[in-house]
Amino acid sequence: MSKHLLPLVGLPGTTTVMCMRFSPSGEEVLRSTMKLAEESNLNLEVFLAAIESARHAIFVTNSEGLIEYVNPAFSRVTGYSAQEALGAKTSILRSGFMSTEYYQSLWSELLAGNSWRESITNRRKNGELYEAWQIISPIADESGQPLKFVVIQEDVTERVRTERAFAELTQEYETVFTNTQDAIFLLSVESENSDGDVVFRFLRLNATHEELTGFTTQQVRGKTPVELVGEELGNVLCTNYQRCSDSGETVVYDEVLDLPAGRRTWRTRLSPVVDTDTGRVVQIIGTARDITLEQQLKSEQQLFFEVSPDLFAILTPDRRFHQASPAWVHLMGWEPSTLIGRPLSEYIHPDDIDSTVDALSGVKEAHPVSVFEARLLTRKGEYRWTSWNVKSPNVDGLMYAVARDVEENKRLQAQLFRMSTVDQLTGVSNRAQGTVDLHREAERIQRHGGKLSLIMCDIDHFKQINDNHGHAVGDEALRHTCGVIEKQLRTTDFLARWGGEEFVVILPDTDRDGAVVFAERLREAVEKSRCPNNIALTLSFGVAEYNPEEDPEKGLLSRADRALYEAKEAGRNKVCVST
Structure with missing residues (x-):
């Protein structure tokens, strides 16, 4: 193996001298370039050392695609030693995923004296695929004809895998965000003046929100509640947003809003997004459920029970079932008639009983609605997470409760939490x-x-x-x-x-x-x-x-x-x- 100086054509009209090691078959072709190399002011030993220590794979081929030089990084990236690669065709790296048209375009550009830059999927010696960003530059003889080709490849496999994983996660999030039946909105929480006053700005709405409110993301993005719906209603919205921001905890409340799509009653849940570094709430995720129909049917209790897909129950003061909706059999497998007179605690997971009793005991005039979560027993012997809202006792001491199956939400939350920790x-x-x-x-x-x-x-x-x-x-x-x-x-x-x-x-x-x-x-x-x-x-x-x-x-x-x-x-x- 001999060391030679070779002019490297990177761009038309630009010549750089490189110090390379080539197989003996390339020596005759290179002799005409020796004089030019000897006149170069480059420190060839330093330049060679840089090429040899480069972290990117660098290799040189002749016009027939036979490899005549590889640097150490080539072996690390491809798995082929210098002895295995020298004299072999570049096809040893082909993955089979690049089309014939791709290689035709590549050679057309190179033979025309142009450089080629593009990502490519190659195959290592062990058969493993890797993604690379490569630059190929032709080396011309004195007449300008492409004689050899210098290839520089950066292994970007891990970056591509990360990008693909992130894209898949983003797609899953978008699927949930887009297809949920609840209205979802995102708010930024900003401090915009010297007094530290908090300013809330809308970021995004999902399709359900747009349909039920008459607003679009384009209309609301970057606007404050006051800018969007006026000072009176905007200040009411900000009051609840402020509660969530100040407490750093989930806030649930009912509200009646007059919006472009009409007047509706909402049960809104505000969940804070906290910056782990500063401990400050930086965003709020709002989920609003349209409960207009529930409010309209409030006086017609039986019909209210029949039409709701959620688990409704009327509880006695000692927390026994007084009445249950048909949804109990559809979602949990329990016939409503079998629940009457039974303690609610019999169907609550043992680990959740104390918190459930505390939540129900706290329902009184000062706190008319209690919100809690508990695992509920199904007829199959399984437990499913449910989210409960319990209204304060009426004159008879009865409590009105509604529970929603949130098992899937819990699973997604656990998955997201695991991914983040x-x-x-x-x-x-x-x-x-x-x-x-x-x-x-x-x-x-x-x-x-x-x-x-x-x-x-x-x-x-x-x-x-x-x-x-x-x-x-x-x-x-x-x-x-x-x-x-x-x-x-x-x-x-x-x-x-x-x-x-x-x-x-x-x-x-x-x-x-x-x-x-x-x-x-x-x-x-x-x-x-x-x-x-x-x-x-x-x-x-x-x-x-x-x-x-x-x-x-x-x-x-x-x-x-x-x-x-x-x-x-x-x-x-x-x-x-x-x-």
Whole structure:
């Protein structure tokens, strides 16, 4: 293999000298360019070093598509060694997903002396597909004819996967938002003057909201309630929005509104969206159910029971069923007649009985409506989440209750919560949740005293595992490591994936010496374990004890991170302690 200088044509009329290694078959063609290369002022050794150390895959082919040079990153990205790639056709990378027309267009542009920029799906040596953004530039001889081609590829597989996952999540959210039968609206909560007055602005409406109110998202976006419906009604709306913003809790109320689509009665639920960093309510999600019909049928109790799809019940003062709507058999499997005289508590999940009794006991003139959630027993022996609204007792002491099946909403909420707090690959807490746990434990120490230590650990040579065995094996190594660590944890300890192959273990009621012993036990456990792929793993550890006078992140975390760095520098598979 010989080293040569080669003019690289990046754009028409622009020539750059590159230092490349080519197979002997390319030497004759390159001799005519040697003189130009020798006259170049470029530091060729530095330039070559840059190419060799580049993180993007770089390779050169001749006019027939035979590979004549690859940099080390090419092997890391594709899995092919230099010996395997040199002399092979670029077709070894083809995935089969790119059309014949694609390659025809590519060669047409390159043979015309133009560069080619586009994303492409390729295949690694192990058969795994990868997404790449590539730039191909022709190398011309003295007559301007394309002689060779320089290809630079950036592996964007993980970014593409993340974008696709986000797009799928967004699509699911849009499906729920668009198809729900409740009217949904989004509000921003802003502070716009020196007095700190809160300003509410509409952001978006769903289709049901637009249909039932007569407003469109285009009409309301960016407007305040006063700007939209006038000062009198706008101030009434803002009063309820302010309640939600000030309390930071869900607010439920009934309201009668005269809007473009007519006069309707709504049961509105306002749920705050809180910025976890500042603790401030930044948005409000409003869900409004049109209860106009329910209000109109209030005096016709039996008809009211018959038409409603929700679970209606009249309860006696001692919380027994006095009457139940037909929906009980449709949704829960209980014939209304079998419920009469039975205590409501018999159908409530044992863990929810106390909160249900408290909510029903609080129904009185000062609080005419009680709102709570409880799991309700079905005839099949299953429990389903229901949301209850109970009206204050009438002159006979009876209570009027309506319950809605919210099992699906609970499932979606749990799914969204898990996605926001749990690392999807390993199943342990993600960095955001780990940060919350750290601050909570630090605040506990500040209030009550005690000890708190933190371990930051990192899988040694993890990049080599990905490069040599593929990302699937790397993912398995991450899951395996978490499993080993979790087996060593106490019930009071916390494990979080901090990023990449780095993890944080929070140890309440543990001083530095105890944390060092624990870290050493973790180190030995990981070293003795084996991945399902029989890959040996080791971890490096940094240990630090919390000082209540320091910031948990800027102090404790930073010190543990520096100790981890010392462990890496000391040869890895070690435990180092912050002084």
